[in-house]
Amino acid sequence: MEESDAFYRALCSSETIRSATKGFFREFSDMAINNVGDVWIIRSFGRLTNDSERVRCVFTDIKIKDMVQETFGRIKHLYRDKDALLSKTKRNEGFNLMSSGNNEKALLCFSQAVLRAPINGKVTSIDQGFSLSLALLGRADALMALGDYEFALEDLKVAMSDENLSIKIREQLDVKLQECQMLLDDSKKIIMTKNLLNDHEMMRKNYYREPLSPELTGGPHLFLNGLSKLVEVRETPNVGKHAVAADNIKIGDTVVSEIPLASCLLPEYYGTHCHHCFVRLRAPLGCPVCSCVAFCQQKCRTEALETYHKYECKILALLIGSGMSILSMLALRMVTQIGLEACLNLKGKIDNIIENDNNSSNENSQLKMNLSKSAKRRLRKKKLNANSHEFNKSNDNTALSNLKVDSRAYALVDHNSKRTAVDFLERTLMAAFLLKCLKKVDFFRETLELQESPSEEEIIVGSILLKNLQLLQFNAHEISETRLGNEHRFRGSKTIYLGVAIYPSAARFNHDCYPAVTRYFTGRTIVLRAIRPLKPGEVIAENYGPIFTKRSLKERCRSLAGRYWFRCTCRACTENWPCFDNLIEYTTRLRCTTENCPGLLLQPRQLSRPVKCLQCQRKINLEDRVGVLRDCEEGYSRGFDFMENEQPAEAMNELIRALEKFHMIASPPHRETHLAEIAFASCMANSGNTWQPC
Numbered sequence: 254m255e256e257s258d259a260f261y262r263a264l265c266s267s268e269t270i271r272s273a274t275k276g277f278f279r280e281f282s283d284m285a286i287n288n289v290g291d292v293w294i295i296r297s298f299g300r301l302t303n304d305s306e307r308v309r310c311v312f313t314d315i316k317i318k319d320m321v322q323e324t325f326g327r328i329k330h331l332y333r334d335k336d337a338l339l340s341k342t343k344r345n346e347g348f349n350l351m352s353s354g355n356n357e358k359a360l361l362c363f364s365q366a367v368l369r370a371p372i373n374g375k376v377t378s379i380d381q382g383f384s385l386s387l388a389l390l391g392r393a394d395a396l397m398a399l400g401d402y403e404f405a406l407e408d409l410k411v412a413m414s415d416e417n418l419s420i421k422i423r424e425q426l427d428v429k430l431q432e433c434q435m436l437l438d439d440s441k442k443i444i445m446t447k448n449l450l451n452d453h454e455m456m457r458k459n460y461y462r463e464p465l466s467p468e469l470t471g472g473p474h475l476f477l478n479g480l481s482k483l484v485e486v487r488e489t490p491n492v493g494k495h496a497v498a499a500d501n502i503k504i505g506d507t508v509v510s511e512i513p514l515a516s517c518l519l520p521e522y523y524g525t526h527c528h529h530c531f532v533r534l535r536a537p538l539g540c541p542v543c544s545c546v547a548f549c550q551q552k553c554r555t556e557a558l559e560t561y562h563k564y565e566c567k568i569l570a571l572l573i574g575s576g577m578s579i580l581s582m583l584a585l586r587m588v589t590q591i592g593l594e595a596c597l598n599l600k601g602k603i604d605n606i607i608e609n610d611n612n613s614s615n616e617n618s619q620l621k622m623n624l625s626k627s628a629k630r631r632l633r634k635k636k637l638n639a640n641s642h643e644f645n646k647s648n649d650n651t652a653l654s655n656l657k658v659d660s661r662a663y664a665l666v667d668h669n670s671k672r673t674a675v676d677f678l679e680r681t682l683m684a685a686f687l688l689k690c691l692k693k694v695d696f697f698r699e700t701l702e703l704q705e706s707p708s709e710e711e712i713i714v715g716s717i718l719l720k721n722l723q724l725l726q727f728n729a730h731e732i733s734e735t736r737l738g739n740e741h742r743f744r745g746s747k748t749i750y751l752g753v754a755i756y757p758s759a760a761r762f763n764h765d766c767y768p769a770v771t772r773y774f775t776g777r778t779i780v781l782r783a784i785r786p787l788k789p790g791e792v793i794a795e796n797y798g799p800i801f802t803k804r805s806l807k808e809r810c811r812s813l814a815g816r817y818w819f820r821c822t823c824r825a826c827t828e829n830w831p832c833f834d835n836l837i838e839y840t841t842r843l844r845c846t847t848e849n850c851p852g853l854l855l856q857p858r859q860l861s862r863p864v865k866c867l868q869c870q871r872k873i874n875l876e877d878r879v880g881v882l883r884d885c886e887e888g889y890s891r892g893f894d895f896m897e898n899e900q901p902a903e904a905m906n907e908l909i910r911a912l913e914k915f916h917m918i919a920s921p922p923h924r925e926t927h928l929a930e931i932a933f934a935s936c937m938a939n940s941g942n943t944w945q946p947c
């Protein structure tokens with residue numbers, strides 16, 4: 254590797270751990286790395302062979318332990334607290350705004366009042382201790398004025414759930430509840446009889462619910478959760494595990510619809526999206542302790558509070574302030590959401606996976622050479638079946654306890670054999686920081702002082718954190734929402750990244766600079782759908798960011814090598830396909846008309862003159878093919894027109910027909926086809942997370 258490449262790779266790698274500009278962590282880790290020096294890093298730390306040893310080392314080795322213990326010994330609770338007075342002020346602001354008819358702004362004030370209010374009975378000097386119920390009552394008023402009766406009803410029910418409410422407040426709530434129920438029933442009747450809800454209103458209401466995920470085409474895979482039966486996972490020494498078509502795949506087919514194993518919302522969206530399910534907030538509920546996060550409904554709040562948020566609550570501001578990356582937060586979430594017992598249980602499974610991996614990479618390289626095709630197939634099936642065991646036990650999101658034994662993520666690639674000692678050290682320091690944060694919030698049974706050396710339980714959890722930090726670097730996905738244009742759904746729309754998540758099945762899809770699938774999200778569920786047809790055995794590739802139409806070969810190589818540590822050998826790279834701008838000049842290759850011939854031919858200047866196919870050696874007349882290509886282009890234009898009229902379903906039908914035809918008679922690259930694929934992907938994303946600012 255050239256020096257500049259190694260430098261770029263190290264830079265990319267560090268950014269998956271922490272910010273290069275914000276927070277205290279970077280400064281601390283740079284200082285620690287400088288202090289211990291290269292010799293110790295390479296000769297001592299670099300010789301350690303597993304994650305437990307690495308975590309133990311930073312807490313016990315004389316060269317580094319004081320720095321680590323002293324810095325992390327100062328960890329304190331840091332979070333945004335409740336504020337009853339502010340809640341009351343915001344509630345009064347809300348009433349003022351309502352009286353001047355500004356109900357939307359009033360709703361925002363009431364929501365702030367709800368989120369800042371302490372639980373009833375906590376601060377009795379203000380609102381006699383009922384700030385929360387009063388804030389909810391005020392918000393219900395605003396929601397009713399806006400016609401959002403279901404949200405209002407929900408607020409009133411939450412407000413009434415306190416058994417110790419004063420008689421006066423209970424009576425007010427009772428009256429409001431009956432009024433709200435009546436208005437809700439009436440509005441339902443009106444909608445049913447007159448179908449009064451217009452498209453815009455319907456869309457607005459749906460923003461606050463999780464969109465429906467599409468069914469998996471061909472039904473779900475027998476044991477690879479979240480994948481369709483049309484997908485198979487294979488493994489080769491050069492590209493590792495990857496998804497291939499098990500059957501014919503058509504354009505638009507849904508090949509993945511998977512819920513995440515763990516996910517984390519970016520802090521900048523804490524005020525606008527549900528901390529748990531990522532849905533847009535309309536009438537948020539808060540955590541009873543902190544004012545940092547918001548939930549769209551009781552169910553999300555309960556799931557979060559019963560699992561990860563009970564640990565993260567009092568350190569959230571510290572975590573954000575440290576400048577840690579969102580992937581580091583996800584590494585912590587994978588631990589906090591399952592709890593200590595499950596972590597201890599997981600450790601044995603992770604060790605088994607690592608051991609099996611080591612054994613099989615040694616054995617496989619020798620064995621595979623000599624095996625027959627059918628023996629290789631049996632071996633593949635056996636391995637996948639072994640993995641599926643953890644799968645079947647774990648993919649029911651409703652049963653959180655089942656998540657406790659899910660070890661699928663630990664079989665994903667982490668490129669440990671290529672990792673430098675300094676990279677390991679930086680990750681280990683982050684794992685140590687997270688470990689001490691967990692200790693501060695009583696994650697562990699023993700209550701040792703922060704400064705003391707870690708117990709065996711802590712080393713286990715530290716090693717899991719460290720492993721998470723490694724595997725997430727190459728396997729996490731960004732969750733997105735489509736911000737629709739102000740005036741038009743498609744024109745001016747853009748993709749907004751809300752957070753990150755880990756999907757053990759989708760993480761098996763390799764990259765291609767000309768991907769076979771497009772990706773969008775329904776809530777936190779990842780959906781992958783085909784944008785070009787595939788035959789059995791063909792690779793179903795995703796795109797990791799650099800797409801051939803927008804980035805040059807050099808840029809793509811640098812980005813993929815720096816971020817994902819591989820050299821791409823896809824067709825777009827090996828044939829050096831031109832980017833969009835240069836595609837205008839490019840002559841599209843047409844398929845030979847001889848049955849089963851793979852030949853690709855360039856259009857002759859004079860169309861009536863046949864050209865010789867170098868594959869089948871026949872003279873081929875391409876007039877028909879050129880005619881069909883024009884039909885395709887016309888089909889694309891009709892699709893674009895439907896999009897211009899904001900009719901995504903009709904646009905998709907036109908585009909699918911034209912794209913299918915194109916792939917039968919020609920081969921990419923072809924400028925109009927790629928524009929059509931982008932348009933088709935936008936139409937599909939339209940049924941996922943979307944938001945149109947008012």
Ligand SMILES: C[S@@+](CC[C@H](N)C(=O)[O-])C[C@H]1O[C@@H](n2cnc3c(N)ncnc32)[C@H](O)[C@@H]1O
Pocket residue numbers: 491492493494495665666727728760761762763764765817818819820821822823
């Ligand atoms: C998300 S994982 C994909 C699944 C992975 N191949 C596995 O075995 O689990 C990303 C890693 O896969 C490998 N990879 C992905 N696309 C590749 C490609 N086109 N060629 C070679 N390796 C690729 C790289 O090692 C990359 O870091």
